[in-house]
Amino acid sequence: MTRVQRTGTVQADVPATPGQVWQVLTDVPRIGEWSHECLTAKWLDGADQAAVGARFRGSSKARFARWSRPCTITVLDTYRCFTYRTNGGIQRDATEWTFTLEPTDDGCRITQSYEIISLPRATEWVISKVLPEHIDRSQALREDLERLGTVAAGVPAAKPPAGDSPDERPSHTPN
Secondary structure, X not given: OOOOOOEEEEEEEEOOOHXXXXXXXXXXXXXXXXXXXXXXXXXXOOOOOOXXXXXXXXXXXXXXXXXXXEEEEEEEEOOOEEEEEEOOHHHOOEEEEEEEEEEEOOEEEEEEEEEEEEOOHHHXXXXXXXXXXXXXXXXXXXXXXXXHHHHHHOOOOOOOOXXXXXXXXXXXXXX
């Protein structure tokens, strides 16, 4: 059996600042503007902005397959790291998605990583047969980051809260 890649990391250097990318990335209803697969996302439980513990539902499509997953934001480190976890319900699949932003001379570097936390073997078999592009998603995810950067470059730069500029904060790696 061909196995679905359980972890992956891609990067793209984009011409948008970390603040611009952050504005688009954490405005989850905008995901359809840059994702190749997730078409829509809607806030759940009265949430209307990104916060740790906030939930949203993402709806995706690949070829003829459609699915949706509730997601919970688990890390929100302004202008640096955004992480959420999907919950597959009946299929009991779960994936953690992390985006980190680093300033560069020409904009920023976006790194996206994922880790499949849970994926039943039967579900994995179906995915590998029906959606073989999910076996290795590197190229599609890299293209998503490039689109995210293009969308973000068109967003006016927001003034960060005092002391919260990505240039003023020490660099660190999220846990």
